[in-house]
Amino acid sequence: xxxxxxxxxxxxxxxxxxxxxxxxxxxxxxxxxxxxxxxxxxxxxxxxxxxxxxxxxxxxxxxxxxxxxxxxxxxxxxxxxxxxxxxxxxxxxxxxxxxxxxxxxxxxxxxxxxxxxxxxxxxxxxxxxxxxxxxxxxxxxxxxxxxxxxxxxxxxxxxxxxxxxxxxxxxxxxxxxxxxxxxxxxxxxxxxxxxxxxxxxxxxxxxxxxxxxxxxxxxxxxxxxxxxxxxxxxxxxxxxxxxxxxxxxxxxxxxxxxxxxxxxxxxxxxxxxxxxxxxxxxxxxxxxxxxxxxxxxxxxxxxxxxxxxxxxxxxxxxxxxxxxxxxxxxxxxxxxxxxxxxxxxxxxxxxxxxxxxxxxxxxxxxxxxxxxxxxxxxxxxxxxxx
Numbered sequence: 001x002x003x004x005x006x007x008x009x010x011x012x013x014x015x016x017x018x019x020x021x022x023x024x025x026x027x028x029x030x031x032x033x034x035x036x037x038x039x040x041x042x043x044x045x046x047x048x049x050x051x052x053x054x055x056x057x058x059x060x061x062x063x064x065x066x067x068x069x070x071x072x073x074x075x076x077x078x079x080x081x082x083x084x085x086x087x088x089x090x091x092x093x094x095x096x097x098x099x100x101x102x103x104x105x106x107x108x109x110x111x112x113x114x115x116x117x118x119x120x121x122x123x124x125x126x127x128x129x130x131x132x133x134x135x136x137x138x139x140x141x142x143x144x145x146x147x148x149x150x151x152x153x154x155x156x157x158x159x160x161x162x163x164x165x166x167x168x169x170x171x172x173x174x175x176x177x178x179x180x181x182x183x184x185x186x187x188x189x190x191x192x193x194x195x196x197x198x199x200x201x202x203x204x205x206x207x208x209x210x211x212x213x214x215x216x217x218x219x220x221x222x223x224x225x226x227x228x229x230x231x232x233x234x235x236x237x238x239x240x241x242x243x244x245x246x247x248x249x250x251x252x253x254x255x256x257x258x259x260x261x262x263x264x265x266x267x268x269x270x271x272x273x274x275x276x277x278x279x280x281x282x283x284x285x286x287x288x289x290x291x292x293x294x295x296x297x298x299x300x301x302x303x304x305x306x307x308x309x310x311x312x313x314x315x316x317x318x319x320x321x322x323x324x325x326x327x328x329x330x331x332x333x334x335x336x337x338x339x340x341x342x343x344x345x346x347x348x349x350x351x352x353x354x355x356x357x358x359x360x361x362x363x364x365x366x367x368x369x370x371x372x373x374x375x376x377x378x379x380x381x382x383x384x385x386x
Contacts, residue, residue, distance in 0.1 A: 002047065002122065002153060005039030008210065008221035009195075013178060014203040019121075021177040021202070023155040024170050028163075031193055033182030035219050037124060037157040038067050044122050045078030052111070052120040052151070053082045054143075056129035060084035072217030082124075083114050090129065104138055108145040115149035122153040131158065140174055167198055177201040185382055192299060192382055194274075195221075209274050211299070224274055226378065228265070229281040230304035231315040235335040235365040239304050240265040240280040242371040274379060300378045301330035305352065307342040307362065316352050329382050330358065333374050337362040 001016035010016050017023055017040070025040075027033040044051055055063050063086070068074040075082060089110060097103045107130075114120060123146050130139040143154055160166055160181070170176045179199040185192040194211040210221045228236050244267030265280030276299075301323055305316045323330045334348050343351065345360050354360060359377060363370035 002040070002049065003043040004036070005043035006036070006219045006221065009180075009197075009219075012197055012208065012210070013200050017153065017155070017178060018202050020152045021154075022175065023153075023178040024167075024176050024180065025155070025157045026160040026167055026170075026179065026181045026198075027157065028160055028181065028183045031182045031184040032214070033193075033195070034066075034157075035070055035214060035217070036180065036182065036195070037126070037155070038071050039219060040155055041082070041124050042067075042071060042073060042075065042078070044124075045075060045080060045082060048079050049121045050080055050118050051082040052114050052118070052123045052146070053084050054111075054123065054125040054130075055084060055086040056090040056133075057126055058087055060086045070217055083118060083120070085110055085114065090133075094133075100134060100138070104134060104142055107142045111142065111146050112149045115146050115151045119149065120146065120151045122155065123151055125154065125156050127156045127158045136169070171199045175201075211274075224299040225277050225279055226375065227279050227281065227298045227301045228304060229301060229319060230333075231306065231309075231319070233309070234304045234306045236280045236304050237265050238365040239302065239333065239335070239371055240267055240278050242365055242368045243267065243278055243375055244269055269375070276375070276379065278375070298328060300382050301328055302333055302374055302378060303330055304333045304335055304365065305348070306336055307334040307348060308336050308339050320352060320354060324355070329378065331374060331378050331381075332358060332360045333365070333371075334360055334362045335365045338364045 001018055002021075003016045004010055004013070023040075025033065025036045041051065041053065053060075053063070058066075063084070064075050093103050093106045093110075097106045111123075123143060125143055127139060127143075130142060133139070134142065143156070146154065167179050167181060170179055177200065180195055181198050182193070182195045184194070192211060193213075194209050196207065196209040198207065211224050212219050212221045214220070228240055230236050265278075267278050269276055269278065303316070303319055303323065320332075332348070332352075332354055334343070334345070336342055342362075345362065348354065348360055349356070359381075361370070361374050361377070363374060365371060
């Protein structure tokens with residue numbers, strides 16, 4: 001197995017990439033996912049694998065410098081040094097072999113020669129310009145020619161302008177064993193970048209999306225957090241419990257204490273390929289200062305208000321102002337819609353000063369479908385991608 005260099009990803013795919021695998025790291029526009037390829041390359045080199053790196057877009061020296069800067073460890077520290085075919089090779093091929101067919105033969109010759117001379121165990125290829133120069137099928141044929149020399153594993157990175165249909169072709173027509181798609185949300189704040197495990201051929205899986213951050217030159221997956229907050233008595237604990245209750249089963253929500261008699265509700269649920277943790281903040285006014293630290297790393301916030309208690313307006317307004325200032329995506333769940341005297345949406349917006357672009361959902365927190373719809377709408381909004 002070849003480690004991807006990302007512990008969480010290795011666990012998802014069953015320990016790493018099996019030999020003879022064909023891997024695609026697909027990067028959507030606007031997402032910085034370069035460390036996926038660099039992490040896998042560094043791991044393969046650390047395992048002593050002989051690697052060929054195809055870099056039609058840059059020089060080997062520039063790539064080495066960028067890898068060291070981003071990853072924190074230079075490629076020259078590996079037991080075996082990789083062999084490069086870089087932008088100089090591409091320029092020479094284009095100059096000397098102007099026709100596409102002759103250019104293809106020269107790429108194949110150079111790749112096969114490198115693989116015979118070393119021999120190469122893993123090819124890492126930045127595929128954008130090969131795709132541009134030769135098209136998808138021919139570009140993949142060029143890389144496939146390395147198998148004639150015994151090279152077993154091929155790992156590609158591609159800036160994907162075509163979205164899911166192109167990924168389906170890699171799986172259906174070209175039999176790729178692992179397809180990973182890195183994307184980012186349309187919202188600039190908070191920065192929400194995630195990868196989706198689209199396909200693996202060697203282990204059973206369901207399509208799963210995992211947010212990630214870049215920390216100290218490493219890709220770090222993390223479980224997204226949704227904060228459930230609101231004025232005292234608005235129904236936050238009931239909301240969390242209903243969200244996590246499975247039909248016919250006991251509640252999966254948990255209430256814990258931090259030793260200072262402050263209760264925090266939390267539970268785990270799954271939606272839109274994401275594993276999500278819901279955190280309910282303490283409900284008493286004395287504990288309100290704890291809300292701000294809780295916002296750290298929050299993917300979004302559900303603000304629960306009691307639609308029948310106008311007396312809590314000042315507290316709700318204060319929370320809305322805090323969320324708006326920090327530009328954290330949030331929705332408002334107006335609880336107790338089934339009780340007499342509950343305010344309608346327009347009354348709630350006017351009395352609480354809620355901007356028109358913030359969704360307001362009239363719910364009953366004891367009804368699981370109402371609660372799930374709120375959470376699902378928030379997650380879909382945050383993770384919306386083109």
